[in-house]
Amino acid sequence: MTNDGLLIVFSGPSGAGKDTVLQKLLESDPNLRLSVSATTRMPRPGEIDGTHYHFLSEASFQELITKDQVLEYAQYCGNFYGTPLAPIQKWNEMGNDVILEIEIQGGAQVMRKRPDCVGIFILPPSLEVLEHRLRKRGTESEEAIQKRLAAAKDEIQKAADYDYVVINDDLADAVQAVAEIIHAEKRKTTRNQDLIERMISPC
Amino acid sequence: MTNDGLLIVFSGPSGAGKDTVLQKLLESDPNLRLSVSATTRMPRPGEIDGTHYHFLSEASFQELITKDQVLEYAQYCGNFYGTPLAPIQKWNEMGNDVILEIEIQGGAQVMRKRPDCVGIFILPPSLEVLEHRLRKRGTESEEAIQKRLAAAKDEIQKAADYDYVVINDDLADAVQAVAEIIHAEKRKTTRNQDLIERMISPC
Numbered sequence: 001m002t003n004d005g006l007l008i009v010f011s012g013p014s015g016a017g018k019d020t021v022l023q024k025l026l027e028s029d030p031n032l033r034l035s036v037s038a039t040t041r042m043p044r045p046g047e048i049d050g051t052h053y054h055f056l057s058e059a060s061f062q063e064l065i066t067k068d069q070v071l072e073y074a075q076y077c078g079n080f081y082g083t084p085l086a087p088i089q090k091w092n093e094m095g096n097d098v099i100l101e102i103e104i105q106g107g108a109q110v111m112r113k114r115p116d117c118v119g120i121f122i123l124p125p126s127l128e129v130l131e132h133r134l135r136k137r138g139t140e141s142e143e144a145i146q147k148r149l150a151a152a153k154d155e156i157q158k159a160a161d162y163d164y165v166v167i168n169d170d171l172a173d174a175v176q177a178v179a180e181i182i183h184a185e186k187r188k189t190t191r192n193q194d195l196i197e198r199m200i201s202p203c
Numbered sequence: 204m205t206n207d208g209l210l211i212v213f214s215g216p217s218g219a220g221k222d223t224v225l226q227k228l229l230e231s232d233p234n235l236r237l238s239v240s241a242t243t244r245m246p247r248p249g250e251i252d253g254t255h256y257h258f259l260s261e262a263s264f265q266e267l268i269t270k271d272q273v274l275e276y277a278q279y280c281g282n283f284y285g286t287p288l289a290p291i292q293k294w295n296e297m298g299n300d301v302i303l304e305i306e307i308q309g310g311a312q313v314m315r316k317r318p319d320c321v322g323i324f325i326l327p328p329s330l331e332v333l334e335h336r337l338r339k340r341g342t343e344s345e346e347a348i349q350k351r352l353a354a355a356k357d358e359i360q361k362a363a364d365y366d367y368v369v370i371n372d373d374l375a376d377a378v379q380a381v382a383e384i385i386h387a388e389k390r391k392t393t394r395n396q397d398l399i400e401r402m403i404s405p406c
Contacts (some may be wrong), residue, residue, distance in 0.1 A: 177386065
């Protein structure tokens with residue numbers, strides 16, 4: 001199968017458990033790298049440049065945009081946030097798969113720009129379970145929870161734009177499902193044209 | 204993920220090890236069923252109706268064709284060979300995945316007729332290994348081996364029409380690869396539209 005690295009777009013509503021699935025996946029798959037976003041906002045205490053974000057000046061961020069070196073970007077509260085292309089390209093060329101945890105709008109931008117990417121959407125078992133998980137956190141007001149639930153409904157509708165849906169009911173099952181998707185994608189004929197041609201061409 | 208059964212089209216050149224992969228797969232996956240071809244030729248000694256083939260009269264076979272109840276068919280040496288649709292539909296409705304081991308021309312017919320099927324092409328690690336495997340059988344003349352190798356080259360070119368390619372180098376790896384493809388396919392968004400809609404629709 002192909003040795004080229006995949007670009008994986010990973011989304012899902014708040015409470016679906018994206019972070020936990022992703023963390024387990026990174027622990028179990030040494031070939032997988034996590035894309036780190038760039039931002040022009042100031043680092044908060046404890047945030048490390050290159051780990052939590054690539055902290056850039058607005059001029060540097062604008063330069064990335066001009067040079068088409070961001071896969072997607074958006075502006076929130078006067079700051080830029082986006083996905084730098086260079087580290088993804090570098091990892092992919094080295095054969096590493098890169099996973100990009102991203103909200104729906106950003107995911108849509110990436111999937112338009114990189115039709116070869118693999119879109120995976122993490123779903124909760126049901127909206128009831130999602131609500132239960134959000135309440136269990138105990139950190140948010142009733143209003144905030146209701147807002148998140150309404151947003152989740154809108155987001156889940158966008159799952160149809162992704163290639164795969166994985167229900168995060170049992171964590172180990174969800175992690176295995178994502179791993180299987182990655183393995184299967186590497187065996188897609190469209191990613192292995194070279195291999196087929198090399199096999200039948202005279203040396 | 205979806206509970207609907209998949210239809211899997213399974214092809215590859217002689218010597219790639221399709222039969223062995225398939226046998227191991229059937230042993231390890233209790234949800235998988237093997238499609239049995241129909242033919243109008245007479246059973247050979249030891250062949251069991253419904254196991255090796257569904258042995259049909261020419262009138263019965265013609266009736267299946269007329270009623271569009273064969274997924275594909277062809278005529279060799281005056282006999283009909285084909286894939287009856289009814290058992291596949293029955294198994295798929297019960298949630299069983301059905302695998303169809305078939306040569307390239309038949310596979311192409313099935314993939315045209317059932318665009319929702321999953322096409323998997325088994326490849327040898329190289330043409331040299333394929334040649335070695337064919338010779339090791341020790342059952343065929345040099346001429347027959349050369350014919351098979353030439354046919355294999357033509358067939359491998361058709362791998363591009365399938366969804367996935369699996370290299371059968373290590374048997375256990377190849378079996379696992381096919382299993383992962385089956386699992387991943389069941390998580391395709393296109394096969395889970397109902398699930399997504401049910402999740403966000405009011406009860």
